Amino acid sequence: MIRATRKSTIYDIARLSGASPSTVSAALGENWRKRRIAEATVETIRRIATEQGYSTNMQARGLRKARSGLVGMVIPLHDNRFFSSMSQSFEALARDRGQVPVIASSMRDPTEERRIVETLISYAVDYLFIAGATDPEAVTAMCRAADLRHVFVDLPGRGAPSVVSDNYKGAYDLTQRLLADRTISGQTPRDRIYFIGGDDTDYASACRIAAFRDVLANAGQPVLPEQIIACGYAPRSATREIAALCDRLGSLPSGVFVNSLTAFEGVLGHLSSLPLESLRNSVIGCYDYDPFAAYLQFPVHMVRQDAHGLIREAYRMIEEDPYDLVLTMVEPEQIAPRTYYDSPFSDRG
């Protein structure tokens, strides 16, 4: 392997062009107009820079300017439709602004989250976006100390602007649709609608559960404790819980509100062991969207969160002056069963 020569610096270009380092710096940057560098000089310098394969050392620039050109985002995990859509949008918007996105996943672990924020601050990111924060107060404290603008996404914090999905409305509408689609509406345990999946201490789930309760209460079918099965996000536990529920009831309940794709994956693990017939008298909804889940052999009502809208709003907030502590809601979309949905990104493979 041939060892390359040292990367060239503005001093090399200065020497080669006969100009001074500061002239080179200006000529290569945006502000050569107000420094009144002769156009000819600029051209020569740029030509030489290109020839030498020069590129700005961003660490040096960042050190000098005390801004890095990096923008950080923390997400719970990469391997998730919703969050990876956020990443895609975030990257596009950051690049539009000439910034370099750094996306890190916290695995929903507060310690890891703090470590990541600390690291991003060390690298002097210009802004920080935190999606699904596990400890918003701690994040705000760290960002305040570093004088860093930040914004919460999907899960709000009180120390910074926040942009969240309208979970209440999304769940309200979904529950209503389930109610409307049900064939039976008695009051036996089997006739009820059950909520399964998620974590009720989690902000988003709490909102959805509240909406679920409200719709059913308004319909004169107040929710009993056993109708809320917040068994986490793991497919496995959802499989176990839905199986246990079916056992208790003697059949599938008349309706199931599944509170995440991963829980739905688990529910499916059980449903697929049932004869298709037994699904006829049940209505299924899932909070979150997956194109394949939309094509199962039974209809599934889904909710699609607007990841792009969330990030767009978050960027708006963080760039806005004054930098207000407002809470912005972004509405999710209801997806009818078997719809072929056209996402901004699903056209790329």
Add this chain to the structure above:
Amino acid sequence: MIRATRKSTIYDIARLSGASPSTVSAALGENWRKRRIAEATVETIRRIATEQGYSTNMQARGLRKARSGLVGMVIPLHDNRFFSSMSQSFEALARDRGQVPVIASSMRDPTEERRIVETLISYAVDYLFIAGATDPEAVTAMCRAADLRHVFVDLPGRGAPSVVSDNYKGAYDLTQRLLADRTISGQTPRDRIYFIGGDDTDYASACRIAAFRDVLANAGQPVLPEQIIACGYAPRSATREIAALCDRLGSLPSGVFVNSLTAFEGVLGHLSSLPLESLRNSVIGCYDYDPFAAYLQFPVHMVRQDAHGLIREAYRMIEEDPYDLVLTMVEPEQIAPRTYYDSPFSDRG
């Protein structure tokens, strides 16, 4: 909003502790042993640093050491099961090593890819991983000039070590399974197996097409040009092409090899408009895995690529001395229809 005080530096800590900046630097770092700093001094300094909420300015350190602690990875897109799994693995492995991962998506655009590599070089990343490169030669040229270790993932380059999925074997096995599962095996157009989706100029697709041809040729059913429909990755075009094909044949063909999840999403758009009965005499396979696709009303043979294995190998390669130009293959896994698959990540929501 309360404006925070300036971030503290080693000079602040030096002043507060009565030690010199260089002592502080050493005490805060790893090499205070060989600098024979008194243990007591180290402790005092660390205590004060913690009190002051000190954290290293990585731009300054990076500038001085000429390494940033950042590791870059380029992927085609975030919003994709396979690539986002790679991101997740990459992040974990980078963090194990105390590095900070920066993941950027190229949208499969060579210009964008070059721009990203350029940017990452500007930030002095320590290593660069390029997944699904569109122009490996250009990437290698840039990395050589910057004396930057890099490795190609999923799509090989000749200028650096490469780790790729064994697309030939994955497709070979999948095609054989389709062949074995078929009920008919005549030679009419309808009795053939069709390959749909992907881009035949793309390395991975080319390997898969080659395997597809070979299996069928070996079975005495040489592949005709019209059996290969490499219509890209967009769901839409797959829908159009499968519909056109069914039109031509008067029914679904006896087998379909779908060459990506997005193409499969499109194929599904058409299949769902057909009576379930008409699928009975067809066997469907998809190169790539999705848990929901595994639960459709008809059996789907799938192939699951080992994203984690790819990244693990890539890291091994890039850290190895000597840094050899070898090509490593990682085998994908065949997933039987309706399998409930337990991925390393699917247990998290």
Add this chain to the structure above:
DNA sequence: ATGAAAGCGCTAACAA
């Protein structure tokens, strides 16, 4: 066992 000083590559004030 510790301090002083140079310098990484860049930008911005200030001079000329």
Add this chain to the structure above:
DNA sequence: TTGTTAGCGCTTTCAT
């Protein structure tokens, strides 16, 4: 229109 200079915060010789 351009050059000189200081300094961002850190690490690393080289002295002591």
